[in-house]
Amino acid sequence: MQQLNRDEIAARRSRALKTAWLLAAVAILIFVAFILSGVLNS
């Protein structure tokens, strides 16, 4: 068994949150860019 210490657990959590925010931003960006392209083209 490998014991993770508190700092490592906190670092993992922080990395996971960063990943999640980045992916959420990408999803929102695709949605907004898509609608905007439709509006601008029409």
Add this chain to the structure above:
Amino acid sequence: MSIELTHGHEHESHAAHDDHHDHKPTGFLNRWLFTTNHKDIGTLYLVFALLMFFTGGAMAMVIRAELFMPGLQLVEPDFFNQMTTMHALIMVFGAVMPAWVGFANWQIPLMIGAPDMALPRMNNWSFWILPFAFTMLLSTLFMDSGGPAAGWTLYPPLSLQGGQSFAFVVFAVHMMGISSIMGSINVIATIMNMRAPGMTLLKMPLFVWTWLITAFLLIAVMPVLAGAVTMLLTDHFFGTSFFNAAGGGDPVMFQHIFWFFGHPEVYIMILPAFGVVSEIIPTFARKPLFGYTAMVYATASIAFLSFIVWAHHMFTVGMPLTGELYFMYATMLIAVPTGVKVFNWVSTMWQGSMTFETPMLFAIGFVVLFTIGGLSGLMLAITAADLQYHDTYFVVAHFHYVLVPGSVFALMAGAYYWLPKWTGHMYSEKWGKIHFWISAISVNILFFPQHYLGLAGMPRRIPDYSTQFADFNMISSIGGFIFGASQLIFVGVIVHCVYKSRQAASGRVWEGAKGLEWILPSPPPYHSFNTPPVIDATTVAHAEQAH
């Protein structure tokens, strides 16, 4: 970091020790409504998917009953169209996709040695959006204007001619999309950040790999669908003309956009199936998976190609010859990585010490019948031939072969494979095999004649048809009724396994099984892998892939 060196059997005793400190929430609401535990949320997803499977299946029974013979017998044509549309929306977004998310929730943390999903509270939210989305979608059937009836593709101008209930459909699709995106974010965040030390990417089980790639597909295409239906909404209710030809809009543009989402969506439903089958076949062939790395690259190739082939769904709309040629050849290219997969599954079985428990039967059924669906897909990719097949029952036969004995059989295989792990009890092998054989025979009676109907020219999405199609339709409906009824056996097997079975499952369950989930006891403790496991050749299937 302090490292304790232990091996498989000691993991199990440690996990059993964890079990003494389970800290399961007490009370029904606390346990299920507010849960942040990946196993509980996985169970919620799977139960919800099963409910939706039977809801969508009931609609399929209405469709097959009406088509049992020519003429209009049971339902009005408009209600028939609502049934075909709702059946598809419910099966795709309510049954197959949530079922795979349920598997992801249960298995990914167990397979990579993580204590839970990376974002447990968002995980809870991802699930609990779904019942509201589908309540909203199903409620349209009771509204004056009825449910959506333009097909799951929601093509304008037909979809724009629906009534007020269309807004409910669009919001339901939005909510399903939000749920899927949040689920995908969680899967990626978990796999990228929560793996046990030593679990490198190329040691991950194939199921985890296929889900990682699926999650990226979902994040890329669900916002596109959300954007497209938002534009439909504003066209319908706010006088815009994105897709309304009368106002200068372009309905064909919607088809391009829809299939830019729709084709990857097919792979979203089938890639996790590839992963499950890649776990099951090595276990029951008692051999390592043939060509693990090739399988990973083939999955990624299929995902990439799925983005650049969408217009093969709309050859008949008309496009430049170069466009037709490009989409035809690009579509055919998908057969290469898919062929790699089928070859590797067969090679894994080759000279293996195979046994045929229910999960293996469903996995082999998947390989054979999915391949039939793949081959009819190749036929549809040929532009000149597609002009004949388009919008006929040949297309219906093709995608049902991919999705029912394809994706649904893999779901069944996975359920039988991991059910003893999840519940701690063995299911009834006898009834599992009965379920498989009735399903495998009836699904072919149901869908194979539809190839002939399509080749003979029977159009899809019609409640009545020419008498020349009567015999094959009757055979197909009989197959449908048997297939539908046989799924009740599955429910019986699950209920028996959970509540009645007295045969306890061991930690490893299957003799040939290898992977981190099998070093835990069955059922695994409520909180597992609080201490990460050691990753070595005794605990993971692909340790030799380490570079």
